[in-house]
Amino acid sequence: MKTNATSGKHLSLFGFFALTATMVMTVYEYPTFASSGISLVFYLVVAGIFWFLPVALCAAEMATIEGWDKGGVYTWAGKSLGEKWGFANIFFQWFQITVGFVTMIYFILGALSYVLDWPALNNDPLVKFIGVMVIFWGLTLSQFGGTRMTAVISKFGFVVGIAIPALVLFGLTLGFFATGGISDMKLSMDAMLPDFTQLNTLVVFVSFILAYAGIEASASHANEMTNVKRDYPIAIILLVLLAIALNTIGGIAIGAVVPEASLGLSTGVIQGFEGLFGHFWQDTGWIVRIIAILIAFGVCAEVSAWVVGPSWGMLEAGKDGLLPARLAQTNSADVPVNFLIVQGLIVSVWAAVLTFGGSGANVSFFTAISLTVVIYVVGYIIFFVAYFKMVTCHQDLPRAFEIPGGHIAKLLVALSGLVISVLALGISFIPPAQLSSGNAASEYLTILVLSFLITLCLPFVIYHVMRKGQHQGST
Helix, strand or coil: CCCHHHHCCCECHHHHHHHHHHHHCCHHHHHHHHCCHHHHHHHHHHHHHHHHHHHHHHHHHHHCECCCCCCCHHHHHHHHHCHHHHHHHHHHHHHHHHHHHHHHHHHHHHHHHHHHCCCHHHHCHHHHHHHHHHHHHHHHHHHHHCHHHHHHHHHHHHHHHHHHHHHHHHHHHHHHHHCCCCCCCCCCHHHHCCCCCCHHHHHHHHHHHHHCCCCCHHHHHHHHECCHHHHHHHHHHHHHHHHHHHHHHHHHHHHHHCCHHHCCCCCHHHHHHHHHHHHHCCCCHHHHHHHHHHHHHHHHHHHHHHHHHHHHHHHHHHHCCCCCHHHHCCCCCCCCHHHHHHHHHHHHHHHHHHHHCCCCCCHHHHHHHHHHHHHHHHHHHHHHHHHHHHHHHCCCCCECCCCCCHHHHHHHHHHHHHHHHHHHHHHCCCCCHHHCCHHHHHHHHHHHHHHHHHHHHHHHHHHHHHHHHHHHHCC
């Protein structure tokens, strides 16, 4: 039974926007963009328009269909393609984030290591593992009080950990160029277009696509908005435009002051602030530490939002009998506590695998990361196929938002997202440069393909077992 606090419409437009923004927009990804040089503009705009925007628009339409606003991709794919496909879609979305939690917390530990001048927190595997556990389980326990707490953390996280550092970064960048600063990144129109004769160009493009991933996960909270019909589409479209703009400016800001040869993907943001502040003042260590704390708090808010995001869709599947009854149980705040505990145990296993087996050339480390990518992309393929089915078979259902331009425009928007998702899936099986040697690359592909096939079958096996058990129990 839901309490009034959690069953009411308590999410404002800004509250929902902040919750979604903390799941998609993160300052710590700027170094990844900067590593591609000024061509980051091309990647971000193309990925934003032809993939991120289709995901956002399709999600906005399906989430505002009457009766489809609860459960996210589980409901959308389930209503369109059948229950088992809905379960597979939410399972894949949930599965990938169990690894994503670890990589997000790695950044938090890196920032805290800088702030506290404690290298072991980022370099010693045991200390690092303990740090991941303390942060993740602390944030998980904070969600047991319901989504009101999630919304509060997300609001502060967006303002403090995303908006303020981004504004400071952009202000410093403008000042840097205005005072005669010379960019380490080549800023020219001819350098903006990537070299499509190189295979690495496509591999890099996939990383930019995945930088936008996650906007559909917050749709599970759409039914908690005070005015979902008006505010949900507005929040999503504003987020798309803001994400493209901030990511583009942020990547250029980092690349302008940090040479590519010394750019660290996990420490690049700190390096960027050091370089920008250092252009104006001598002693800047204290202020960079403050910025690092703010960004770390923003990532904590992102983890917090993801802890409950896909879990709500899995809870809907549990209520439909697709999970063991104990996992579908909720507390007085309607939070699936048992499920979150199981999720935490899985994340703990991933943390051990990635932390203690994550050396630069470790096959298991790269395989684990790549497995989450390909599984997530499969989830998006199901998502777009579900939208196609909805457009062709359920167009009569009332909805608060529709992609403008009529039937053909809807199909073209979804087709753009689907084609890029399929392309990303194929490219994701290309071994990373760190595993370029024959044996390592072969081992990587073998483990990845087998793991992918097993994981691909897993939700359908669970679905079959659960439905078969229920059928036998009723006879």
